[in-house]
Amino acid sequence: MSKNTKQHEVVVTYKKKRGRPSGIDPMIAWQIVLDGEHVGYATTLNSVSSILYDMGYKTWAFRRTPDKKGRPKFKATVVRFDKEKEL
Numbered sequence: 001m002s003k004n005t006k007q008h009e010v011v012v013t014y015k016k017k018r019g020r021p022s023g024i025d026p027m028i029a030w031q032i033v034l035d036g037e038h039v040g041y042a043t044t045l046n047s048v049s050s051i052l053y054d055m056g057y058k059t060w061a062f063r064r065t066p067d068k069k070g071r072p073k074f075k076a077t078v079v080r081f082d083k084e085k086e087l
Contacts, residue, residue, distance in 0.1 A: 008035050008057065012048050012074040013067060015041070034078070045074070056080055 011033045029041040030048055039055070042048045049059045057078040067073040 006080065008078045008080065010034050010048075010052065010057075010059070010076045010078050012042075012045065012062070012076070014072045052078055056082070 013031045013033070015029050015031045029043060030045060031041055032039040032048055032051065034052075034055075034057075040051060042051055045062065052059050058081050060077045060079075062074040062076045065073050065075055
């Protein structure tokens with residue numbers, strides 16, 4: 001990793017969806033927050049990595065830290081990359 005690479009912080013928190021399930025819509029979701037800004041939801045942690053990769057971020061390992069209510073919460077450091085150079 002070069003010295004000019006800026007690292008970003010991602011926080012992934014377990015959230016239970018409210019309301020009735022519709023179709024095959026799961027009742028749980030992982031909320032994705034990148035540098036304090038809400039990015040979206042995913043149904044699995046694997047999809048979190050895929051979403052971040054599609055946005056141009058490479059994910060390092062997730063670190064598990066429970067939130068105040070004891071729900072699962074993960075933090076990860078991500079690095080922005082140029083997709084054109086990767087291909």
